[in-house]
Amino acid sequence: MEATVSIENLRVEYSSRDLGESTKVAVNGLTLRVGQGEVFGFLGPNGAGKTSTMNVLLGFVPPTSGTARIFGVDVREPIARQRIGYLPEQTYYYKFLTAEELLRFYAGIFGIPRPETEARIDAVLKLVELDHARKRQIKTYSKGMQQRVGLAQALINNPDLLILDEPTSGLDPIGRMKVREIIQRLKGEGKTVFFSSHELGEVETVCDRVAILHQGELKTEGRVSDLLKEHSANLEQIFLKLIGYPPLP
């Protein structure tokens, strides 16, 4: 299977003078591969190194050592981001723009031609069910609608890889279900989805494979069905066991 995302021996360090330490290791020796068309769940408790890994993949943070590639291109090259869509956790998009204008803006960044832009805007707004509110300024949107406009911007370039950081965070059950449906629909279209979530039930439902990270290190990686069989437990129990919870007395 062709690797859409490949991470080799990744190490990310931050200098953290505020904490009284010289450096803090956020990710330590992470090696990971995500194949084309997979829905990959990236799990771990807060501070496990998930966001740091995503930040490296998105070119926000340079790796201290090791390599990260997307479609075989080093993530430090801006062109590596041409075929990806990214939904960050809790972003407040330009509230003075309408959904249509926001999507036109992002399409302009990708250099999508005008007629194609309009067709893409129609398609993604229908997909995220915001067609009715396309001409309203984003400041009038509810939280769920803002999350869906975020998903729409992540899809505007028809990406082959979607990186979603807590896509259902703060959404009500209906909002979560809608996001889950969208992920499954994208999977059906052959897109690769790499997402982090604390909703383990949701991960179990939509993911083909998962990786569990704890204190910057990979604890396990594999197909969800294989992990469930191997541990004879659900994903939440496996997760808690691997991160050492409850702690030993």
Place this chain on the structure above:
Amino acid sequence: MNTVWSLAKVVVLEMIRRKDFYVLFILTVLLTLTAASVNLFNDRSIVRYLKEICLLLIWLSALVIAITCTARQIPAEREHRTLFPLLAKPVTRGQFVLGKFLGCWLAVGLALAGFYLFFGLVSATREQHWPMLNYLQAAWLHWLMLGIVIAFTLLGSILFATPSSNGTICFACAAGILLLGRHLNKVALSLAEPLQSLLYTAYFILPHLEIFDVRELIIHDAGLIRWDMFALATLYAAAYTAFFLFAAWLAFRRRPLN
């Protein structure tokens, strides 16, 4: 260029949809019209006094718009986290800085066009003539000066923690240079070393924003600025703007995003 242009358009749209410009424009109009109401006996010197007030208000308003609009750009992108989906697209940090600059400069250009149009109307109704070339030279130099201010405010928005502190510092610097810039060398002469050398260095390093202040040209209907000098002033502004943008890019490319 597509990327830079897309970023710039959003900044222009923001200014159009915010109230800052309209408030300052209405304030300028009201103050100018109030001043115009004291024009007795059609005295020519009173018309000049009116033009002077109107231009001063335009200069102040434009400076406020340029600095406040620019100072909030990058901090707002961070605060609302829109920087993340943006830089997760094929956008370099250089394009980001350039797009923000271009947007602010164009937005301020639009505001200036509105202000100068109003000024032209006011003076045309009083003096029954419209020296277009004089206005164009004055407005262009004014816009160039604001380009330098926008570039250093953009640099400040990366270096300083909050938009308000950056705005205050940039406003004080711009106003200080406009008022005192041309006198720094004379003040330096009266000082002892090493202050004298320091002030002289500042005199030669600081952008002399005051050379772009040619309000007299349209207040007193003086002759046009020589075109070679005009081109030189354009190059001078472009060089300083490029320098500050380069510094902003250097500072921003090293800055962690989170």
